[in-house]
Amino acid sequence: MDLAAATARRLVDPVLAVVFPSACPACGRLLARPGRGPLCEPCWASLPRHRAVACRCGLPLAPGLSACGRCRRGRQPFAAGASLGPYEGSLRVVLHELKYAGRRRAAARLADALLEDPAVRLLVATSDVLVPVPLHPRRLRERGFNQSALLAHEIARRAGTATCPDALVRRLDTVPQAGLTASARRRNVREAFAVRRKASVAGRTVTLVDDVLTTGATALACARRLEEAGAMEIRLLTVARVA
Ligand SMILES: [Zn+2]
Ligand SMILES: [Zn+2]
Numbered sequence: 202m203d204l205a206a207a208t209a210r211r212l213v214d215p216v217l218a219v220v221f222p223s224a225c226p227a228c229g230r231l232l233a234r235p236g237r238g239p240l241c242e243p244c245w246a247s248l249p250r251h252r253a254v255a256c257r258c259g260l261p262l263a264p265g266l267s268a269c270g271r272c273r274r275g276r277q278p279f280a281a282g283a284s285l286g287p288y289e290g291s292l293r294v295v296l297h298e299l300k301y302a303g304r305r306r307a308a309a310r311l312a313d314a315l316l317e318d319p320a321v322r323l324l325v326a327t328s329d330v331l332v333p334v335p336l337h338p339r340r341l342r343e344r345g346f347n348q349s350a351l352l353a354h355e356i357a358r359r360a361g362t363a364t365c366p367d368a369l370v371r372r373l374d375t376v377p378q379a380g381l382t383a384s385a386r387r388r389n390v391r392e393a394f395a396v397r398r399k400a401s402v403a404g405r406t407v408t409l410v411d412d413v414l415t416t417g418a419t420a421l422a423c424a425r426r427l428e429e430a431g432a433m434e435i436r437l438l439t440v441a442r443v444a
Contacts, residue, residue, distance in 0.1 A: 223235050225239070225240050225241035225244055226239055226240070226294050226297075226298060227240055227241075227244045227290065227291035227294040227295070228241060228243070228244055228291070230243070230244075237306075237310075238295075238304065238306045238307050238309075238310050239294075239295055239298040239299075239302070239304045239306075239307055240291060240294070240295055240298075240307075240310075244291040244294075244295075245310060245314070247291070248285065248286055248290075248291055248292050248295075248314055249286040249287055249289055249290045249291065249292050250285065250286040251284065251285075251286050251287060251442070255282075255283070256268050256269040256272055256282075257272065257280070257281055257282070258271070258272050258277050258279045258280075258281065258282040258437070259279070259281070259282025259283045259284055259437055259438075259439075259442070260272075260282070260442070261287075261442065278421065278424035278425065278427075278428055278435050279409075279420075279424060279435055279436055279437045280434045280435060280436055281324055281434075281436040281437075282324075282436055282437035282438065282439075283315075283318065283320055283321045283324055283437075283438055284414065284438070284439040284440060284441060284442040285311070285314055285315050285318070285321075285440050285441060286441060286442075287441065287442065287443070288413050288415075288441035288442060288443045292440070292441050293441065295307050295310075295311065296311075296348075296412050296413060296440060296441060299311070299348050299351075299412070300344075300348045300412065303344075303345065303346075305346060305351055308348065308351035308352050308354075308355045309355045311352060311355070311440050312352060312355035312356045312358075312359055313359070315356060315438070315440065316356065316359055316360065321438065322360065324408065324436055324438060325356060325357075325360040325362050325408065325438070326360055326361075326362065327406065328362055328406050328407065328408040328436060329362075329363065329405035329406045329407065330362070330363045330364065330365050330368070330401055330402065330405055330406075330407055330408070331353040331356060331357045331362055331363070331364040331365075331407075331408050331410050331438075332353070332364070332365055332366075332368040332369055332401075332402065332407055332408070332409055332410065332423075332427070333347060333349035333350040333352065333353040333364070333366055333369075333409075333410045333411070334349045334369070334409060334410065334411040334419055334420070334423055335347065335349075335350075335366075335367070335369045335370050335371045335394070336349075336371060337371040337372075337373070337374035337393075338371075339374050340374060347366070348412050349410055349411050349412055350366045352410055352411075352412060352440065353366065353410040354366070356410065356438070365398055365401040365402070367397055367398060368396060368397065368398040368401045368402055368407075369394050369395070369396055369397065369423055369426065369427070370394070370395050370396075370397045371393055371394055372392075372393060372394065372395050373392060373393040383416045383418065389418075390418045390419050390422040391418075391422050391425075392422075393419075393422060394422050394423050394426050395426060396426050396427065396429070396430040399430045399431070402427055402430050402431070402432045403430055403431035403432065404431055404432075404433050405432060405433055406432075406433055406434040406435075406436070407427055407432045407433075407434070407435050407436070408435075408436040408437070408438050409423055409424065409427070409435065409436065409437050409438070410438050410439070411437075411438075411439045411440075412439065412440050412441070413439060413440065413441045413442070413443070414437070414439040414441070414442045414443065415443045416443075420437055420439075424437075
């Protein structure tokens with residue numbers, strides 16, 4: 202943030218807090234600095250983090266395991282992966298605020314939180330390009346932004362890594378994924394994506410960026426297309442992961 206914006210924020214925040222007292226959507230406390238994004242500072246400082254040891258692909262592991270099933274079977278397209286924490290509590294709330302309430306500033310704070318982790322810093326710093334999971338153009342028009350592209354932009358800007366927001370495109374507008382079984386989701390998304398900017402991924406270390414990983418069907422479908430386009434190594438970075 203530049204100095205003028207920071208100064209304006211300092212002047213405006215206390216006024217906003219009095220005129221439009223708004224509550225933290227995660228805990229209900231009144232926000233002292235509403236301009237700083239949807240959560241209160243204590244909630245930002247205590248976002249849920251993964252406690253379990255993670256597989257190299259980023260999947261939190263059950264106690265005693267050293268690799269997830271897909272990595273053990275050699276069927277994992279992701280050479281490395283990471284996420285901030287489980288999709289619950291304040292992390293779930295802030296991702297909803299970003300995606301459905303248009304609180305775009307949350308993307309910057311989430312990028313900061315991700316990059317606090319040395320493993321994430323390394324993963325991003327050694328990537329050639331960050332590629333967000335795309336939205337279908339119709340959904341992009343409805344929402345006005347792609348939350349994954351915002352996240353990739355904020356992360357890339359901080360880390361000095363390149364990002365290619367339109368390397369992948371979504372050709373099919375699949376029905377909302379919530380409520381479908383894992384196999385139905387996979388069928389739905391398998392053919393949904395295509396690589397549009399082959400030159401930006403061929404022969405390169407590509408990190409796919411998404412807000413939430415649920416079954417992994419979307420990420421997997423994107424990874425298959427990136428593989429076909431000649432990506433040298435594919436990694437996965439998400440804010441939250443359904444453990
Ligand atoms: Zn709070
Ligand atoms: Zn794994």
